[in-house]
Amino acid sequence: xxxxxxxxxxxxxxxxxxxxxxxxxxxxxxxxxxxxxxxxxxxxxxxxxxxxxxxxxxxxxxxxxxxxxxxxxxxxxxxxxxxxxxxxxxxxxxxxxxxxxxxxxxxxxxxxxxxxxxxxxxxxxxxxxxxxxxxxxxxxxxxxxxxxxxxxxxxxxxxxxxxxxxxxxxxxxxxxxxxxxxxxxxxxxxxxxxxxxxxxxxxxxxxxxxxxxxxxxxxxxxxxxxxxxxxxxxxxxxxxxxxxxxxxxxxxxxxxxxxxxxxxxxxxxxxxxxxxxxxxxx
Amino acid sequence: xxxxxxxxxxxxxxxxxxxxxxxxxxxxxxxxxxxxxxxxxxxxxxxxxxxxxxxxxxxxxxxxxxxxxxxxxxxxxxxxxxxxxxxxxxxxxxxxxxxxxxxxxxxxxxxxxxxxxxxxxxxxxxxxxxxxxxxxxxxxxxxxxxxxxxxxxxxxxxxxxxxxxxxxxxxxxxxxxxxxxxxxxxxxxxxxxxxxxxxxxxxxxxxxxxxxxxxxxxxxxxxxxxxxxxxxxxxxxxxxxxxxxxxxxxxxxxxxxxxxxxxxxxxxxxxxxxxxxxxxxx
Numbered sequence: 001x002x003x004x005x006x007x008x009x010x011x012x013x014x015x016x017x018x019x020x021x022x023x024x025x026x027x028x029x030x031x032x033x034x035x036x037x038x039x040x041x042x043x044x045x046x047x048x049x050x051x052x053x054x055x056x057x058x059x060x061x062x063x064x065x066x067x068x069x070x071x072x073x074x075x076x077x078x079x080x081x082x083x084x085x086x087x088x089x090x091x092x093x094x095x096x097x098x099x100x101x102x103x104x105x106x107x108x109x110x111x112x113x114x115x116x117x118x119x120x121x122x123x124x125x126x127x128x129x130x131x132x133x134x135x136x137x138x139x140x141x142x143x144x145x146x147x148x149x150x151x152x153x154x155x156x157x158x159x160x161x162x163x164x165x166x167x168x169x170x171x172x173x174x175x176x177x178x179x180x181x182x183x184x185x186x187x188x189x190x191x192x193x194x195x196x197x198x199x200x201x202x203x204x205x206x207x208x209x210x211x212x213x214x215x216x217x218x219x220x221x222x223x224x225x226x227x228x229x230x231x232x233x234x235x236x237x238x239x240x241x242x243x244x245x246x247x248x249x250x251x252x253x254x255x256x257x258x259x260x261x262x263x264x265x266x267x268x269x270x271x272x273x274x275x276x277x278x279x280x281x282x
Numbered sequence: 283x284x285x286x287x288x289x290x291x292x293x294x295x296x297x298x299x300x301x302x303x304x305x306x307x308x309x310x311x312x313x314x315x316x317x318x319x320x321x322x323x324x325x326x327x328x329x330x331x332x333x334x335x336x337x338x339x340x341x342x343x344x345x346x347x348x349x350x351x352x353x354x355x356x357x358x359x360x361x362x363x364x365x366x367x368x369x370x371x372x373x374x375x376x377x378x379x380x381x382x383x384x385x386x387x388x389x390x391x392x393x394x395x396x397x398x399x400x401x402x403x404x405x406x407x408x409x410x411x412x413x414x415x416x417x418x419x420x421x422x423x424x425x426x427x428x429x430x431x432x433x434x435x436x437x438x439x440x441x442x443x444x445x446x447x448x449x450x451x452x453x454x455x456x457x458x459x460x461x462x463x464x465x466x467x468x469x470x471x472x473x474x475x476x477x478x479x480x481x482x483x484x485x486x487x488x489x490x491x492x493x494x495x496x497x498x499x500x501x502x503x504x505x506x507x508x509x510x511x512x513x514x515x516x517x518x519x520x521x522x523x524x525x526x527x528x529x530x531x532x533x534x535x536x537x538x539x540x541x542x543x544x545x546x547x548x549x550x551x552x553x554x555x556x557x558x559x560x561x562x563x564x
Contacts, residue, residue, distance in 0.1 A: 123417075127409020130458075131450055135405075158475040166461060168413055176412075179448060182473035184480065191464035193440040198466065 003254040005227070007264040010144075010151040014268045018059050021275045025282070026060075032278035033062040034118070034271070035084045037095040039077065039103070040070035045096040048267075052094060055267040061274055064090070074104040081111045088281070092118030092274035115280065118273035120173075129173045132180065137273040142174035144265035145206055145227050146181075148256060154204070154225065156181035162199050164188045164215065164242070165208035170229050174206055195219065213244040220248050226255040229262050285434075285536040287509070289546040292426075292433040296550040300341050303557045307564070308342075314560035315344040316400070316553070317366045319377040321359065321385070322352035327378040330549075334376060337549040343556055346372070356386040363393045370563070374400030374556035397562065400555035402455075411455045414462065419555040424456035426547035427488055427509050428463075430538060436486070436507065438463035444481050446470045446497065446524070447490035452511050456488055477501065495526040499533055507536040511544050 025032055034056060038045055049065075056063045066080050077099075084093045093116050099105045109121045114136035117125045125136025137143075149156065161183040165171035175185045183204070188195050199205050200221045207215050212232035220226065230242030241258030249255055256262055307314055316338060320327055331347075338345045348362050359381075366375045375398050381387045391403045396418035399407045407418025431438065443465040447453030457467045465486070470477050481487050481501045487508045489497050494514035502508065512524025523540030531537055538544055 123409055123413065123415065124405060126413055127405055130412035130454065131405065131408055133405065158473050160475075160480075172412065172458075176454075179469060179471070182471075184468065184470050184474040186466065186468040187461060188466050189461075189464075191440050192466040193442075198442075 002249045002252050005148050005152055005225075005254055005256045005261065007144075007148070007256065007261050010148050010265050011268045013151055014147060014265070014272060015059060018061075018268065018272050018275055021279065022060050025275070025278055028282060030278055030281050031062050031089070032275050033064065033090045033092075034274045035064050035066060035087075035090045035093045037066045037068070037077070037080055037084075037093060039068045039072055039096065039099055042096065048096070051267050052270060055271050056274075059268075059271050059275075061271055070100050071102070074108060077103060077108050078111055081108060084116065085111070085113045090116070091277040091281070092116050092270075094119050094270065095121060097121060116277060118270060118277060126168060126173070129176050137276070138177060139169060139173050140266045140269040140273070141170050141208075141229060141262065142177055143269045144262050145170075145174050145229065146177050147265055147269060148227060148262065149204070149225075152254070156183040156204070159183045159203040160186070160201060161204045161206065162186045162188060162202035163206045163208065164195070164199065165210065165229075167208065167210070170208035174208065174229075178204075178206075207242040209242045211242060212240055213242065215243040215248060217244070217247040217251055220251045222251060222253070224252040224254075226252050227262065228256050228258050230258060231263060284531045284534050287430050287434055287507075287536055287538045287543065289426075289430070289538065289543045292430050292547050293550045295433055296429060296547070296554060297341060300343075300550065300554050300557050303561065304342050307557070307560055310564060312560055312563050313344055313371070314557050315346065315372045315374075316556045317346050317348060317369075317372045317375045319348040319350070319359070319362055319366075319375060321350045321354055321378065321381055324378065330378070333549045334552060337553050338556075341550075341553050341557075343553055352382050353384070356390060359385060359390050360393055363390060366398065367393070367395045372398070373559040373563070374398050374552075376401050376552065377403060379403060398559060400552060400559060408450060408455070411458050419558070420459065421451060421455050422548045422551040422555070423452050423490075423511060423544065424459055425551045426544050427452075427456050427511065428459050429547055429551060430509060430544065431486070431507075434536070438465040438486070441465045441485040442468070442483060443486045443488065444468045444470060444484035445488045445490065446477070446481065447492065447511075449490065449492070452490035456490065456511075460486075460488075489524040491524045493524060494522050495524065497525040497530060499526070499529040502530050502533045504533060504535070506534040508534050508538070509544065510538050510540050512540060513545060 117136040120139040128135040161178040163175045166189045196219045199219045206227045208229040228241035228243040234240040399418040402421040410417035443460040445457045448471040478501045482503045490511035510523035510525040516522040
């Protein structure tokens with residue numbers, strides 16, 4: 001039976017560090033504060049917002065909500081971003097994306113100061129994941145994968161990490177983050193030929209394909225660690241990952257369950273960025 | 283015997299297209315023009331400058347040289363960049379790097395308008411190679427590799443491309459550019475374990491390790507194509523690549539020689555960027 005890499009354990013450890021940091025900041029008169037900007041009433045935005053708010057409350061981090069109607073103008077959203085940029089008491093900004101099509105998303109996303117870009121939406125922050133420059137914060141989901149590996153004591157140096165998925169939200173940045181830790185990285189995607197042959201050779205397999213249960217027993221081999229970034233709903237209406245857990249778990253050494261794996265860690269990573277951003281005001 | 287992928291053939295084909303574009307531009311009253319900015323008297327800068335100037339002359343592209351002393355101030359270099367930014371008759375800028383240590387390289391490099399960034403020195407241009415956004419131009423050496431593969435009719439979709447080297451100048455961007463063409467990519471580097479085992483499985487092996495002849499016969503297998511980006515001097519004072527050509531050539535299907543491979547293509551890629559930049563004024 002594979003070891004289960006549990007998000008709640010990683011989150012507990014992260015939260016402990018965050019709470020200590022928050023207490024230190026407050027003792028010095030700084031109250032870390034997140035601005036949450038939501039345009040419209042998208043269901044998944046609202047669900048993520050609920051999670052973020054709850055995590056902020058648990059960790060004693062303040063937040064402000066800016067709720068804008070779906071038909072808001074680009075200029076109006078830019079004014080909100082500008083207010084956040086200029087407010088020294090607000091340290092990070094979470095803006096839900098994708099934005100409605102009538103808005104100039106590129107202009108809005110890049111208007112935020114990189115030092116407040118706790119969710120990696122500006123070109124400069126995401127570019128820095130590639131260039132290695134110290135600008136902004138990396139995206140939360142790939143960092144959640146890294147936090148899991150770190151918490152469970154994985155040393156990536158010289159390991160073969162195979163990533164399935166080449167999105168800018170998970171696949172590409174998580175590959176870059178693993179390479180920064182000196183892993184040898186391979187990125188597979190929809191056009192990859194003989195994917196199981198490649199994934200079977202991985203020491204660590206990170207799956208961010210965005211399709212339910214596409215990784216079955218034929219993709220894995222004994223001794224591997226599998227990180228499943230997928231969040232899908234299966235044929236019975238249950239939440240499931242991109243990995244067929246029932247099939248893969250008996251083969252590999254360690255695996256993140258879905259739910260209970262990467263997902264829950266992401267929100268604490270977001271809050272940790274807010275706290276790190278606030279620390280720069282010390 | 284392996285097919286030799288010859289830079290001069292690729293360059294001839296690129297040059298033909300460039301000359302046609304230049305003629306079209308001139309017929310419409312636009313004279314493509316490159317600004318070359320050199321600080322100090324670094325030998326390799328001067329050698330590259332000589333090549334770029336010669337290529338500009340061959341292709342009938344105008345150029346201006348801005349030669350600044352090694353002890354120039356950041357403000358003075360910024361003034362030159364600003365002049366280039368504001369000059370509608372100058373379409374691209376080549377600034378030799380690394381700049382002397384007394385200068386604020388980050389500020390200078392990022393001062394250039396991305397649309398004139400024909401050598402990919404701004405954060406935004408290099409970030410765009412990762413994000414896939416259409417900003418600036420990709421770096422010339424990795425694009426030279428792509429031009430060679432394109433000229434010789436390689437279809438990258440579904441191919442396994444292995445890159446040795448993770449620099450921001452070649453390794454990382456060439457991997458991203460191959461993935462954009464739907465190749466499955468692996469990046470190896472100094473910390474990779476059992477590198478020959480990985481490189482032997484490649485369909486296409488791109489070597490940008492920066493060390494003379496480190497890729498020997500044990501790294502390759504029959505049927506492969508090898509692109510050698512290295513430029514080194516061997517123990518006899520001769521120019522050589524990162525690949526041990528004598529050992530590898532009998533094994534593989536196709537290979538770029540050094541000299542005579544990637545190197546010569548780079549300058550034409552640079553000039554093609556200047557012409558593409560000028561086309562935006564049509």
